[in-house]
Amino acid sequence: MKVVNKGLRAVAVLEACKGVVSLLVGFGLHVLAGHNMRQFAENIVSRLHLNPAGHLPSIFIHSASSLTDARMGLLAIGALVYSLIRLVEAYGLWNGLVWTEWFALLSGAIYLPFEIYEMIFHTSLLGVGAFLINIMIVGYMAHSLFSQETTDNQI
Structure with missing residues (x-):
């Protein structure tokens, strides 16, 4: 194993951050599965004081309402796999x-x-x-x- 420099460690920290964020997204998707996603999206748009009839908010609401529990589960699994890949990469870079x-x-x-x-x-x-x-x-x-x-x- 070679001596690990600060540059590799910086990249390792970045990859670890991406892994942790992906893990949090995966858990969030898992928690939201089974909820009314249209209502959830409308609440977000309302809290941000956006016009629900506006172009981007309406796309967001429509996209959220089309998410099924099965899709949410697949997205959560995908986020978990991506997170594991990034965390293993971070560990390997940290250790050279x-x-x-x-x-x-x-x-x-x-x-x-x-x-x-x-x-x-x-x-x-x-x-x-x-x-x-x-x-x-x-x-x-x-x-x-x-x-x-x-x-x-x-x-």
């Missing part, structure tokens, strides 16, 4: 396991084409921020892995 560095590089690079598409056709500050963070992580992981390989080959 090389396979998790490769996993972080590949899993981050997979999102780049979708983020670029989103920035071109639906530009938002959140999308640009996510892209910049992801490109920094992918670049850092590539640098970390490939500089390590050249060092290993020179020995």
